[in-house]
Amino acid sequence: MNIDYGEKIPNNVNLADNRVLQRALEQWQPAFLEWWDEMGPDGTRNYDIYLRTAVGVDHKGWAHFDFVKMPEYRWGIFLNPAEPDRRINFGAHKGEPAWQEVPGEHRANLRRLIVTQGDTEPASVEQQRHLGRTAPSLYDLRNLFQVNVEEGRHLWAMVYLLHAYFGRDGREEAEALLERRSGDPDNPRILGAFNERTPDWLAFFMFTYFTDRDGKFQLCSLAESGFDPLARTTRFMLTEEAHHMFVGESGVGRIIARTAEIMARERIDDPAAIRGHGVIDLPTIQRYLNFHFSVTMDLFGADVSSNAATFYSTGLKGRFEETKAVDDHRLTDAAYPVLEVQGDRLVTVDAPALNALNERLRDDFIRDATAGVERWNRILQKQGVAFAFKVPHKAFNRRIGPLSAAKIDLGGHVITDAAWNANVERWLPSESDRAFVASLMGRVVEPGKFANWIAPPPRGINNLPIDHEYIRFN
Ligand SMILES: [Fe+2]
Ligand SMILES: [Fe+2]
DSSP states (O other): OOOBTTSSSOBSSOGGGOHHHHHHHHHHHHHHHHHHHHHSSTTOTTOEEEEEEEOOOSSSSOEEEEEEOGGGOOOOBOOOOOOTTOBOOSSTTTTSBOBSSOOGGGHHHHHHHHHHHHHHHHHHHHHTTTGGGGOSOHHHHHHHHHHHHHHHHHHHHHHHHHHHHSHHHHHHHHHHHTTOOTTOSSSOOSSGGGGSOOOSHHHHHHIIIIIHHHHHHHHHHHTTOSBHHHHHHHHHHHHHHHHHHHHHHHHHHHHHHHHHHHHHHHTOOOHHHHHHTTSOOHHHHHHHHHHHHHHHHHHTOOSSOHHHHHHHHTTSSOOTTGGGOOSOSSOTTOEEEEEEEETTEEEEEEEETTTTHHHHHHHHHHHHHHHHHHHHHHHHHHTTOOOOOOOOOTTTTOOSSGGGGSEEOTTSOEEOHHHHHHHHHHHSOOHHHHHHHHHHOOOOOSTTOOOTTSOOOSSOGGGOOTTSOOEEOO
16 A cells, blocks of 8 residues: 555556556646646745655554655545445445445435535635745744645545546546635635635634534545545545644644733733734634634534435445444434524424434534633633633524524524624624734744744644744745
8 A cells, every 4th residue: 555656646546557547637637736836825836845745544654754845745646445345334225335436326426525525625725825925933834835735635635536436527527626716706616614715824723723623524424435435535634634633723722822921921811902912812812713613614514404314325425433323324213403593592403313414513523623622721721811712602603504594692592683783793803803913914934933923832843843944945
């Protein structure tokens, strides 16, 4: 399962043995590089960046670190090893051998799942393309670029499946993945959160904490797929995704640590006074959290969804940790609680479990995301700062599904439009919050130096010192 770097497209799928596929991907490769040049990190063509590259797919030591120019990054196709005699673990086909080819009757749905996942990968690179101009340190800039090249590789992972298993319409979908643009009104990315702007580094860290975590849960569900090539490729993607969430959690944590340090040192808790010290006040961080959390809630889709039921029953997309669940893995007779707006109240009703799979995945996500927010709160506790971050109610600020029809506050109460309008600036980042955060953003790239509003990390990359020269600008 070693990766062949002698090939034009590094891979561990014996691409050289399939000339037709190899040629098709070698034709897509220049289009990808053109897209990277146009929409990838702005103005970075000649930077030498200390990046990790996959060298194998086993648990230990898959990563190799070295200085690379991003356009020369060895994007390729890496699948986890096949499990011998793998079976489909859920749905109507439970117990049958996993599919090595696309099952004809499920072809359209499978393609849709792969395209939807694939579309998020270049989208986030597009959303983040200007952040390099305002990096708070060389360390953070390097981490941004690492995330960017890996999202590029995730696009490769999905494009490989489209080319290898879907023939002509797969190739057309692979081209369209390079044509849509985040935020473009005429040809936007498929999912809402991936058309939002990522204008500053607090937004970037919140995005990688919450929205990349949605990626984790989607990938975990696809890693259970009865379509074996999809399961194997998403399993490897998950090893890369872990780093993106680390960037988010540690980034927000370092911003909180710096603010808490100033609050404790100066004995202040008035947001204006805190801002006066050039750090981000905690209520503003909370509003960013509310925004990114709620936008990410919508990524899981409608609370009750016949598509979700179909994807599961047909064995295409499982649950998070499917094989650990103690039930029949068919769910035909089971129920799951979902929320409904009834008059001026949110009420819990039972839906068929199959139709509520989006909601279940959303709940799994909330548990995981909330645990990290508690770790942020411990940073405040250590400094003796009396403030605690809280994730909003999952019905807050929704734009998809039946909950989007009502205005719902942070605690999950249905409120009037007037009450919403009176409070929205306390709950979501206002123009002036965003302008303040933007005013702090300036480029700090001297090795070992950090912008005033963020604490240094406890350690550097790959055991190197924090003040290592992680990027050479040439
Ligand atoms: Fe990704
Ligand atoms: Fe990611």
